[in-house]
Amino acid sequence: MTYGKFAYVYDELMKDVPYDKWVDLVMKNTQKYNIQGKRLLDIACGTGELSIKFAKKGYHVTGVDLSEDMLMVAHSKAADNGMDIQFYQQNMAELEGLGQFDIIGIFCDSLNYLQSEQEVLDTFMHVYEHLDDKGLFIFDVHSIHKILQIFMNQTFTLNDEEISYIWNSYQGEFPNSVEHDLSFFVLDHKSGMYDRYDELHFQRTYPIEIYETWLREAGFEVVEVAADFESVSPQTQSERIIFICRKK
Template sequence: MSYGKFAYVYDYLMSDVPYEEWMTFTLARLQEHQITPQKVLDLACGTGEMSCRFAKEGWSVTGVDLSEEMLMVAQEKSTKQKLSLSLYQQNMSELEGLGAYDLITIYCDSLNYITNEESIQSTFQRVYEHLDNEGLFIFDVHTPYKVNSIFMGNTFTERDDLVSFIWDCLPGEWPLSVEHDLTFFALEESGQYERFDEIHVQRTFTSERYQEWLKAVGFEVKDIYYDFYHNEAFDQAERMFFVCQKRRT
């Protein structure tokens, strides 16, 4: 899916997202596994929030996203911060030709936008092929609890002078899937508000299914974390993190 106009209000709407927690989590996992990455691949990089943070660590960072609009924002952001990012428009389930990396991430529940099981397995395979031996693959997804109990059937609203939205969460086509029906009102330079609509579909799976697919590709699942720092599942966890390592071949 492509974010369209949403790309240009994304950072404003996501200003409260705890990107620093993703960064802290990443650094902790790298330290645990005694990896100092030289090359990092940030899949579904969006507007480059994590890519820029990675680059500030002195790593060589490649960002990939399906949305041309998101990549344009990421390029503008990295230029303003005087950071060097290599940015490519690709579908991560068809990833090709980008070399090998010490660390590959798919953060901010971006994998949940892939609703087809075969495409998820293809993504894992492509990641495996782009990872150095003993390199780390880290990603996060929504828990089934979040989809069923926090999203499903609920409406969220935000009223602001610059951007307001109505966000309806509707049952998706598949089990553990949700359709996010979003209506935005964004203030234009003319002083008028422009309305635009987006539909985003997400799907998640149980931790057991993800582990099955990862192991089939050849990954060793080192750890699973819940809500960043809990290494044991609990009933109301909203996010699962998978820390995987490519076995030496």
């Protein structure tokens, strides 16, 4: 998944995403686990919305994303905000040469876009290599409940004056996976007509126990598993699973 034209309307479509909750999550756990450094790697940073928010909180942020289009938007937004943030185009499963960090995050269920079990494990291993001793790795994923009961075989729509979309979700090829068939329509102010763009997105998740096994294999200590930005253990109906890990 690289995101094409979608990158240029992403922020408008995602304007209701609770980015501040991820920032609060990182800040709370930075204090809780006595992380002294401020070097933060934002993996799958997209248009840089979270990277900029972290930078405004005093973190020294580096952003990584697979999509060149997303990174072009991120560069522009960081410059507009007067932020000196380094952005790099890399696959999260093949991270290399980025240096060491005190905190590494994969937010907004971005890990679910990896298509294979090996890619997830490779990502964990590369994160481990880039994390300083005792550093924190924080990420979130969709629960199996959300994939199967909320996304599967559902249609979501938005009918707005500037941007509209039709979003159909279907069962994917693998267990606990879903394909999102997205058509969106963007108003061209010059012509007064709407341009149509189509994207196909794939997401796949796994049981919590499988993630924990892979994290331990990569060398991490899983210090906390929570749900939906609450300090509670995941329940049957939980939608977002959050992992807090430390490098041993």
